[in-house]
Amino acid sequence: MKNPITVSVTGAAGQIGYALLFRIASGAMFGPDQPVALRLIEIEPAMNALQGVVMELDDCAFPLLQSVTTSSDLDEGFNGTNWALLVGSVPRGAGMERNDLLGINGKIFTGQGEAIGRSAAADVRVVVVGNPCNTNCLIAMQHASGVPSDRFFAMTRLDENRAKSQLAVKAGVHSSEVTNLCIWGNHSSTQYPDFYNAKIGGKPATEVINDEAWLQQTFIPAVQQRGSAIIKARGASSAASAANGIVDTVRSLCSPTAAGDWFSVAVCSPGAYGIDAGLIASMPIRTEDGKTWSVVEGVEVNAFSREKIDASIAELNGEKEAVKHLL
Ligand SMILES: NC(=O)C1=CN([C@@H]2O[C@H](COP(=O)(O)OP(=O)(O)OC[C@H]3O[C@@H](n4cnc5c(N)ncnc54)[C@H](O)[C@@H]3O)[C@@H](O)[C@H]2O)C=CC1
Numbered sequence: 640m641k642n643p644i645t646v647s648v649t650g651a652a653g654q655i656g657y658a659l660l661f662r663i664a665s666g667a668m669f670g671p672d673q674p675v676a677l678r679l680i681e682i683e684p685a686m687n688a689l690q691g692v693v694m695e696l697d698d699c700a701f702p703l704l705q706s707v708t709t710s711s712d713l714d715e716g717f718n719g720t721n722w723a724l725l726v727g728s729v730p731r732g733a734g735m736e737r738n739d740l741l742g743i744n745g746k747i748f749t750g751q752g753e754a755i756g757r758s759a760a761a762d763v764r765v766v767v768v769g770n771p772c773n774t775n776c777l778i779a780m781q782h783a784s785g786v787p788s789d790r791f792f793a794m795t796r797l798d799e800n801r802a803k804s805q806l807a808v809k810a811g812v813h814s815s816e817v818t819n820l821c822i823w824g825n826h827s828s829t830q831y832p833d834f835y836n837a838k839i840g841g842k843p844a845t846e847v848i849n850d851e852a853w854l855q856q857t858f859i860p861a862v863q864q865r866g867s868a869i870i871k872a873r874g875a876s877s878a879a880s881a882a883n884g885i886v887d888t889v890r891s892l893c894s895p896t897a898a899g900d901w902f903s904v905a906v907c908s909p910g911a912y913g914i915d916a917g918l919i920a921s922m923p924i925r926t927e928d929g930k931t932w933s934v935v936e937g938v939e940v941n942a943f944s945r946e947k948i949d950a951s952i953a954e955l956n957g958e959k960e961a962v963k964h965l966l
Pocket residue numbers: 649650651652653654655656680681682685726727728729730731747767768769770771772794795797798826876877878881884
Protein backbone atom coordinates (compact mmCIF):
# COMPACT_ATOMS: atom_id res chain seq x y z
CA MET A 640 0.00 0.00 0.00
CA LYS A 641 1.40 3.45 -0.98
CA ASN A 642 1.60 6.30 1.52
CA PRO A 643 -1.49 8.50 1.27
CA ILE A 644 -1.41 11.83 -0.55
CA THR A 645 -2.88 14.59 1.62
CA VAL A 646 -5.27 16.92 -0.19
CA SER A 647 -6.69 20.07 1.41
CA VAL A 648 -9.85 21.53 -0.11
CA THR A 649 -11.17 24.94 0.91
CA GLY A 650 -14.86 25.72 0.45
CA ALA A 651 -15.45 22.00 0.79
CA ALA A 652 -19.15 22.42 1.64
CA GLY A 653 -19.82 24.45 -1.51
CA GLN A 654 -21.17 23.26 -4.82
CA ILE A 655 -17.79 22.53 -6.42
CA GLY A 656 -16.70 20.79 -3.22
CA TYR A 657 -19.73 18.54 -3.42
CA ALA A 658 -18.78 17.45 -6.93
CA LEU A 659 -15.03 17.27 -6.25
CA LEU A 660 -14.52 15.40 -2.99
CA PHE A 661 -16.16 12.20 -4.14
CA ARG A 662 -14.01 12.07 -7.27
CA ILE A 663 -10.81 12.59 -5.28
CA ALA A 664 -11.86 9.91 -2.80
CA SER A 665 -12.81 7.46 -5.55
CA GLY A 666 -9.35 7.59 -7.15
CA ALA A 667 -10.16 9.76 -10.16
CA MET A 668 -7.46 12.29 -9.27
CA PHE A 669 -4.47 10.14 -8.29
CA GLY A 670 -5.33 6.74 -9.69
CA PRO A 671 -6.85 3.48 -8.49
CA ASP A 672 -3.98 2.39 -6.19
CA GLN A 673 -3.25 5.70 -4.46
CA PRO A 674 -4.76 6.29 -1.00
CA VAL A 675 -5.77 9.84 -0.13
CA ALA A 676 -6.29 11.77 3.10
CA LEU A 677 -8.72 14.68 2.85
CA ARG A 678 -8.42 17.85 4.90
CA LEU A 679 -11.59 19.88 4.42
CA ILE A 680 -11.58 23.59 5.21
CA GLU A 681 -14.66 25.75 5.64
CA ILE A 682 -15.70 28.92 7.41
CA GLU A 683 -17.44 28.39 10.75
CA PRO A 684 -21.06 28.95 9.53
CA ALA A 685 -20.65 26.14 6.96
CA MET A 686 -19.29 23.55 9.40
CA ASN A 687 -22.66 21.86 9.92
CA ALA A 688 -23.19 21.46 6.20
CA LEU A 689 -19.63 20.15 5.92
CA GLN A 690 -20.38 17.49 8.55
CA GLY A 691 -23.20 16.31 6.29
CA VAL A 692 -20.77 15.99 3.38
CA VAL A 693 -18.39 14.00 5.60
CA MET A 694 -21.27 11.68 6.54
CA GLU A 695 -21.84 11.09 2.82
CA LEU A 696 -18.14 10.43 2.26
CA ASP A 697 -18.32 7.86 5.07
CA ASP A 698 -21.38 6.32 3.47
CA CYS A 699 -19.44 5.67 0.27
CA ALA A 700 -16.91 3.43 2.09
CA PHE A 701 -14.29 4.42 -0.48
CA PRO A 702 -11.41 1.90 -0.39
CA LEU A 703 -8.81 4.63 -1.09
CA LEU A 704 -10.03 7.21 1.42
CA GLN A 705 -7.76 6.91 4.41
CA SER A 706 -9.01 9.78 6.54
CA VAL A 707 -11.13 12.92 6.50
CA THR A 708 -10.62 15.88 8.82
CA THR A 709 -12.56 19.14 8.93
CA SER A 710 -11.42 22.50 10.20
CA SER A 711 -11.95 26.22 9.99
CA ASP A 712 -8.40 26.73 11.26
CA LEU A 713 -6.11 27.23 8.26
CA ASP A 714 -2.93 25.82 9.82
CA GLU A 715 -4.79 22.70 10.84
CA GLY A 716 -6.44 22.44 7.44
CA PHE A 717 -3.19 22.78 5.48
CA ASN A 718 -1.07 20.79 7.92
CA GLY A 719 1.27 18.49 5.96
CA THR A 720 -0.74 18.90 2.80
CA ASN A 721 0.67 17.85 -0.58
CA TRP A 722 -2.07 19.50 -2.65
CA ALA A 723 -3.94 22.63 -1.59
CA LEU A 724 -7.03 23.11 -3.74
CA LEU A 725 -8.28 26.62 -3.05
CA VAL A 726 -11.93 26.62 -4.05
CA GLY A 727 -13.56 28.46 -1.14
CA SER A 728 -14.78 31.93 -2.12
CA VAL A 729 -17.89 33.64 -3.39
CA PRO A 730 -19.03 32.79 -6.95
CA ARG A 731 -20.32 35.50 -9.29
CA GLY A 732 -23.97 35.93 -10.14
CA ALA A 733 -25.64 36.89 -13.41
CA GLY A 734 -24.37 40.10 -14.96
CA MET A 735 -21.04 40.10 -13.08
CA GLU A 736 -17.53 39.65 -14.48
CA ARG A 737 -15.23 37.39 -12.49
CA ASN A 738 -12.95 40.25 -11.51
CA ASP A 739 -15.93 41.99 -9.85
CA LEU A 740 -15.20 39.45 -7.10
CA LEU A 741 -11.67 40.70 -6.42
CA GLY A 742 -12.74 43.01 -3.60
CA ILE A 743 -14.76 40.22 -1.93
CA ASN A 744 -12.48 37.25 -2.47
CA GLY A 745 -8.96 38.64 -2.80
CA LYS A 746 -8.36 38.99 0.93
CA ILE A 747 -9.19 35.31 1.55
CA PHE A 748 -5.98 34.35 -0.21
CA THR A 749 -3.56 36.33 1.96
CA GLY A 750 -4.21 34.26 5.08
CA GLN A 751 -4.44 31.03 3.11
CA GLY A 752 -1.10 31.71 1.43
CA GLU A 753 0.50 32.43 4.81
CA ALA A 754 -0.88 29.24 6.35
CA ILE A 755 0.31 27.17 3.38
CA GLY A 756 3.79 28.65 3.83
CA ARG A 757 3.78 27.72 7.53
CA SER A 758 2.04 24.37 7.57
CA ALA A 759 1.98 22.52 4.24
CA ALA A 760 4.33 19.70 3.22
CA ALA A 761 7.66 20.63 1.61
CA ASP A 762 6.40 19.41 -1.78
CA VAL A 763 3.06 21.27 -1.66
CA ARG A 764 1.41 22.29 -4.91
CA VAL A 765 -1.42 24.82 -4.89
CA VAL A 766 -4.29 25.06 -7.39
CA VAL A 767 -6.46 28.18 -7.12
CA VAL A 768 -10.02 27.87 -8.41
CA GLY A 769 -11.85 30.65 -6.53
CA ASN A 770 -12.40 33.63 -8.82
CA PRO A 771 -10.81 35.67 -10.13
CA CYS A 772 -8.46 32.70 -9.89
CA ASN A 773 -5.33 34.10 -11.58
CA THR A 774 -5.06 37.11 -9.34
CA ASN A 775 -6.16 35.22 -6.23
CA CYS A 776 -3.34 32.80 -7.00
CA LEU A 777 -0.91 35.72 -7.27
CA ILE A 778 -2.03 36.90 -3.82
CA ALA A 779 -1.64 33.44 -2.27
CA MET A 780 1.80 33.00 -3.88
CA GLN A 781 3.06 36.34 -2.53
CA HIS A 782 2.09 35.34 1.01
CA ALA A 783 3.29 31.73 1.02
CA SER A 784 6.71 32.29 2.47
CA GLY A 785 9.23 29.60 1.46
CA VAL A 786 7.03 27.93 -1.19
CA PRO A 787 8.63 28.23 -4.66
CA SER A 788 6.53 30.16 -7.19
CA ASP A 789 6.49 27.23 -9.63
CA ARG A 790 4.16 25.37 -7.24
CA PHE A 791 1.27 27.77 -7.80
CA PHE A 792 -1.40 27.21 -10.44
CA ALA A 793 -4.73 28.80 -11.37
CA MET A 794 -7.31 26.81 -13.26
CA THR A 795 -7.95 27.34 -16.97
CA ARG A 796 -8.53 23.65 -17.68
CA LEU A 797 -12.29 24.02 -17.69
CA ASP A 798 -11.82 26.57 -20.49
CA GLU A 799 -9.55 24.15 -22.38
CA ASN A 800 -12.11 21.37 -22.05
CA ARG A 801 -14.90 23.70 -23.18
CA ALA A 802 -12.86 24.77 -26.20
CA LYS A 803 -12.03 21.17 -27.16
CA SER A 804 -15.66 20.21 -26.91
CA GLN A 805 -16.78 23.14 -29.11
CA LEU A 806 -14.21 22.32 -31.79
CA ALA A 807 -15.08 18.62 -31.70
CA VAL A 808 -18.79 19.32 -32.20
CA LYS A 809 -18.05 21.64 -35.12
CA ALA A 810 -15.71 19.08 -36.72
CA GLY A 811 -18.04 16.14 -36.02
CA VAL A 812 -15.39 14.19 -34.09
CA HIS A 813 -14.94 13.04 -30.49
CA SER A 814 -13.38 15.61 -28.17
CA SER A 815 -10.41 13.30 -27.56
CA GLU A 816 -9.36 14.01 -31.18
CA VAL A 817 -8.66 17.64 -30.26
CA THR A 818 -5.13 18.27 -28.96
CA ASN A 819 -2.70 21.18 -28.53
CA LEU A 820 -5.42 23.51 -27.32
CA CYS A 821 -3.93 26.36 -25.34
CA ILE A 822 -5.91 28.88 -23.33
CA TRP A 823 -3.75 31.98 -23.04
CA GLY A 824 -3.98 34.65 -20.34
CA ASN A 825 -6.69 35.15 -17.76
CA HIS A 826 -9.58 32.89 -16.73
CA SER A 827 -11.98 35.63 -17.77
CA SER A 828 -13.86 36.88 -20.79
CA THR A 829 -10.54 38.10 -22.28
CA GLN A 830 -9.00 34.61 -22.34
CA TYR A 831 -7.76 33.49 -25.75
CA PRO A 832 -8.55 29.91 -26.81
CA ASP A 833 -5.85 29.44 -29.45
CA PHE A 834 -7.41 27.54 -32.36
CA TYR A 835 -4.50 28.42 -34.68
CA ASN A 836 -2.24 25.91 -32.91
CA ALA A 837 -4.94 23.36 -32.04
CA LYS A 838 -5.04 20.03 -33.87
CA ILE A 839 -7.94 17.78 -34.72
CA GLY A 840 -6.99 14.18 -35.47
CA GLY A 841 -3.39 15.39 -35.77
CA LYS A 842 -4.19 17.99 -38.45
CA PRO A 843 -4.36 21.77 -37.93
CA ALA A 844 -7.83 22.67 -36.63
CA THR A 845 -7.96 25.46 -39.23
CA GLU A 846 -7.68 22.82 -42.00
CA VAL A 847 -10.33 20.55 -40.52
CA ILE A 848 -12.68 23.46 -39.74
CA ASN A 849 -12.09 25.55 -42.83
CA ASP A 850 -14.05 28.52 -41.54
CA GLU A 851 -11.84 31.20 -40.01
CA ALA A 852 -14.78 33.57 -39.52
CA TRP A 853 -16.55 30.97 -37.32
CA LEU A 854 -13.34 30.30 -35.40
CA GLN A 855 -12.64 33.98 -34.78
CA GLN A 856 -16.16 35.30 -34.27
CA THR A 857 -18.23 32.43 -32.89
CA PHE A 858 -15.86 29.94 -31.27
CA ILE A 859 -13.78 32.45 -29.25
CA PRO A 860 -16.73 34.28 -27.64
CA ALA A 861 -18.53 30.98 -27.02
CA VAL A 862 -15.59 29.78 -24.91
CA GLN A 863 -15.06 33.17 -23.26
CA GLN A 864 -18.74 33.44 -22.32
CA ARG A 865 -19.41 29.82 -21.42
CA GLY A 866 -19.28 30.47 -17.67
CA SER A 867 -21.91 33.21 -18.04
CA ALA A 868 -24.06 30.97 -20.23
CA ILE A 869 -24.02 28.28 -17.52
CA ILE A 870 -24.98 30.83 -14.85
CA LYS A 871 -27.85 32.03 -17.03
CA ALA A 872 -29.11 28.50 -17.67
CA ARG A 873 -28.57 26.97 -14.22
CA GLY A 874 -28.96 30.00 -12.00
CA ALA A 875 -25.64 29.01 -10.44
CA SER A 876 -22.09 28.83 -11.72
CA SER A 877 -20.62 25.66 -13.14
CA ALA A 878 -19.78 23.11 -10.49
CA ALA A 879 -19.48 19.53 -11.79
CA SER A 880 -17.52 20.63 -14.86
CA ALA A 881 -15.34 22.84 -12.65
CA ALA A 882 -14.65 19.91 -10.33
CA ASN A 883 -13.79 17.84 -13.40
CA GLY A 884 -11.40 20.58 -14.51
CA ILE A 885 -9.66 20.39 -11.12
CA VAL A 886 -9.29 16.61 -11.43
CA ASP A 887 -7.87 17.01 -14.95
CA THR A 888 -5.49 19.79 -13.86
CA VAL A 889 -3.96 17.74 -11.05
CA ARG A 890 -3.77 14.60 -13.20
CA SER A 891 -2.00 16.52 -15.97
CA LEU A 892 0.50 18.01 -13.51
CA CYS A 893 1.18 14.54 -12.03
CA SER A 894 1.62 12.50 -15.19
CA PRO A 895 3.96 12.90 -18.20
CA THR A 896 2.32 14.87 -21.02
CA ALA A 897 1.72 12.94 -24.26
CA ALA A 898 4.40 13.45 -26.93
CA GLY A 899 3.87 16.66 -28.89
CA ASP A 900 0.89 17.81 -26.82
CA TRP A 901 0.43 20.38 -24.05
CA PHE A 902 -2.24 21.43 -21.56
CA SER A 903 -3.48 24.73 -20.20
CA VAL A 904 -2.93 25.97 -16.69
CA ALA A 905 -2.06 29.41 -15.39
CA VAL A 906 1.46 29.45 -13.93
CA CYS A 907 3.80 32.11 -12.59
CA SER A 908 5.08 33.46 -15.90
CA PRO A 909 8.81 33.08 -16.41
CA GLY A 910 8.54 35.88 -19.00
CA ALA A 911 7.79 33.56 -21.94
CA TYR A 912 5.88 34.79 -25.01
CA GLY A 913 6.15 38.41 -23.91
CA ILE A 914 3.99 37.73 -20.82
CA ASP A 915 5.23 39.80 -17.87
CA ALA A 916 7.32 37.68 -15.52
CA GLY A 917 5.56 37.04 -12.22
CA LEU A 918 1.99 37.31 -13.49
CA ILE A 919 -0.15 34.19 -13.09
CA ALA A 920 -1.06 33.59 -16.73
CA SER A 921 -2.26 30.60 -18.71
CA MET A 922 0.04 29.26 -21.41
CA PRO A 923 0.99 25.93 -23.01
CA ILE A 924 2.53 23.67 -20.36
CA ARG A 925 4.15 20.23 -20.40
CA THR A 926 5.61 17.97 -17.76
CA GLU A 927 8.00 15.13 -18.48
CA ASP A 928 8.14 13.68 -14.96
CA GLY A 929 4.81 14.65 -13.38
CA LYS A 930 6.65 16.87 -10.90
CA THR A 931 8.24 19.84 -12.65
CA TRP A 932 6.69 21.68 -15.57
CA SER A 933 7.94 23.80 -18.43
CA VAL A 934 6.41 26.25 -20.86
CA VAL A 935 6.31 24.73 -24.36
CA GLU A 936 8.65 26.70 -26.57
CA GLY A 937 8.17 27.62 -30.22
CA VAL A 938 4.36 27.83 -30.33
CA GLU A 939 3.56 30.18 -33.19
CA VAL A 940 1.93 33.45 -32.16
CA ASN A 941 0.55 35.25 -35.22
CA ALA A 942 -0.64 38.87 -35.25
CA PHE A 943 -4.24 37.92 -34.37
CA SER A 944 -3.09 35.79 -31.44
CA ARG A 945 -0.63 38.46 -30.26
CA GLU A 946 -3.39 41.02 -29.98
CA LYS A 947 -5.66 38.64 -28.06
CA ILE A 948 -2.92 37.52 -25.67
CA ASP A 949 -1.82 41.10 -25.05
CA ALA A 950 -5.40 42.14 -24.20
CA SER A 951 -5.73 39.39 -21.60
CA ILE A 952 -2.30 40.16 -20.11
CA ALA A 953 -3.26 43.86 -19.89
CA GLU A 954 -6.32 42.80 -17.91
CA LEU A 955 -4.14 40.74 -15.56
CA ASN A 956 -1.84 43.71 -15.02
CA GLY A 957 -4.92 45.80 -14.19
CA GLU A 958 -6.10 43.21 -11.66
CA LYS A 959 -2.63 43.14 -10.11
CA GLU A 960 -2.72 46.92 -9.77
CA ALA A 961 -6.17 46.72 -8.16
CA VAL A 962 -4.92 44.36 -5.42
CA LYS A 963 -1.52 45.89 -4.84
CA HIS A 964 -2.48 46.53 -1.20
CA LEU A 965 -2.82 42.74 -0.78
CA LEU A 966 0.50 41.82 -2.40
N1 LIG B 1 -11.46 28.68 -12.21
C1 LIG B 1 -12.57 28.15 -12.67
O1 LIG B 1 -12.58 27.60 -13.80
C2 LIG B 1 -13.85 28.18 -11.90
C3 LIG B 1 -13.91 28.86 -10.71
N2 LIG B 1 -15.08 28.91 -9.99
C4 LIG B 1 -15.08 29.65 -8.71
O2 LIG B 1 -14.96 28.73 -7.64
C5 LIG B 1 -15.44 29.35 -6.44
C6 LIG B 1 -16.35 28.42 -5.66
O3 LIG B 1 -17.52 28.15 -6.40
P1 LIG B 1 -18.74 27.31 -5.76
O4 LIG B 1 -18.26 26.07 -5.12
O5 LIG B 1 -19.75 27.22 -6.84
O6 LIG B 1 -19.25 28.33 -4.66
P2 LIG B 1 -20.19 28.03 -3.39
O7 LIG B 1 -20.69 29.32 -2.89
O8 LIG B 1 -21.14 26.93 -3.68
O9 LIG B 1 -19.13 27.45 -2.35
C7 LIG B 1 -18.09 28.20 -1.86
C8 LIG B 1 -17.77 27.71 -0.47
O10 LIG B 1 -16.63 28.42 -0.02
C9 LIG B 1 -16.80 28.65 1.35
N3 LIG B 1 -15.92 29.74 1.75
C10 LIG B 1 -16.11 31.08 1.61
N4 LIG B 1 -15.08 31.75 2.13
C11 LIG B 1 -14.20 30.83 2.58
C12 LIG B 1 -12.95 30.91 3.23
N5 LIG B 1 -12.40 32.08 3.53
N6 LIG B 1 -12.33 29.75 3.55
C13 LIG B 1 -12.89 28.57 3.26
N7 LIG B 1 -14.08 28.43 2.66
C14 LIG B 1 -14.73 29.55 2.32
C15 LIG B 1 -18.28 28.95 1.52
O11 LIG B 1 -18.69 28.72 2.87
C16 LIG B 1 -18.90 27.95 0.55
O12 LIG B 1 -19.23 26.73 1.18
C17 LIG B 1 -16.12 30.65 -6.91
O13 LIG B 1 -15.23 31.75 -6.70
C18 LIG B 1 -16.33 30.42 -8.40
O14 LIG B 1 -16.41 31.62 -9.11
C19 LIG B 1 -16.19 28.25 -10.42
C20 LIG B 1 -16.17 27.55 -11.60
C21 LIG B 1 -15.00 27.46 -12.43
